[in-house]
Amino acid sequence: MLDDPGLYGPRRPLPLRVRPVPGESTGSFVNRLAHANGLSLAAFLDRVGQGEASAYTERVEKYPQSTEMYMNEAGLRYLAVLADRAAGLLQQDLPSLGAEHLLPGEEAAQWWWxxxxxxxxxxxxxxxxxDxxxxxxxxxxxxxxxxxxxxxxxxWSDDSRGRGPDCVPLAELPETLTAHRVRQQLAKQWGPAGEELFADAFQVAVY
Ligand SMILES: [Zn+2]
Incomplete structure (x- = not known):
């Protein structure tokens, strides 16, 4: 019976559920699920499986905006049980759980930051x-x-990891909003070519 990996997996969902935001990072979702249930990230990760980054869970908890979590299929099954949400639905909303990003290894649940x-x-x-x-x-x-x-x-928000604000209000920079609208229209009209056109225009503007 000890050979049955299912023994180590969670049996029941956590009491409180959290809905993933479409496109959310797995680390962000897992962090929110843990906190909603009064768990530290470390306590939560003990239930998801074994991870090579266990040594610096504290850092991961402190800077969830700077790191992403990846897992294997068994880890995804554990997460689905804990979150009370089908694995396929989690994969729809959380891009890093896509089949192409799952870690290899079948037997034990693995996660990796x-x-x-x-x-x-x-x-x-x-x-x-x-909000x-x-x-x-x-x-x-x-x-x-x-x-x-x-x-x-x-x-506006970006992937800078400095100490500045996470988001910048664009009230004083209406040009940015206009440019973004134009870019979306181009992409809608021309698909990937529209994106490239915008990138070209951006390069021309830079130089
Ligand atoms: Zn908004």
């Missing part, structure tokens, strides 16, 4: 959008761009 995400950028989610969803704490996204603009609230 990387200081640089494998793909994409860790960018802070607009705090006002977070609208009632998330209660900072959310990090795994973004394909190294920045995000919230047109609804006029906020």
């Amino acid at each position: 990387r200081w640089e995400p494998v793909a994409g950028h860790l960018v802070r989610y607009c705090p006002l959008c977070g 609208d969803l009632g998330v209660g704490e900072a959310v990090s996204l795994m973004s394909t761009d190294s920045w995000q603009v919230c047109l609804r609230h006029g906020y």
Whole structure:
């Protein structure tokens, strides 16, 4: 019976559920799920499986905006039980749980914190959008761009890891909002070519 890896897995969901924000980083979601249930990140991770970064959980907890969590299939199954959400649904919302990013290794649950995400950028989610969803704490996204603009609230955020503010209000920089709208229109109209057109225009403006 001790050979049965299922023995070590969680049996029941945590009492309080947390909804993932579409595009959220796994680390951000796991952090919120732990905190919602009154657990430190370290206590939570003990339930998800074994991780090579266990030595610096404290750092991970302190800087969730700077690191991303990856896991293998068994780790994903554990997380699905704890979060009370089907693994497939978690994979839909959390890009780093995509099949292409799952760690190898079948038997025991594994998780791994990387200081640089494998793909994409860790960018802070607009705090006002977070308030609208009632998330209660900072959310990090795994973004394909190294920045995000919230047109609804006029906020800019990026993947800089300095001590500055996580988000910058764009009230005094309406040009940025206009440029972002134009970029979205180009992308909608021309697909990837639109993105490239905008990138070209950006390079021309820089030089
Ligand atoms: Zn917003």
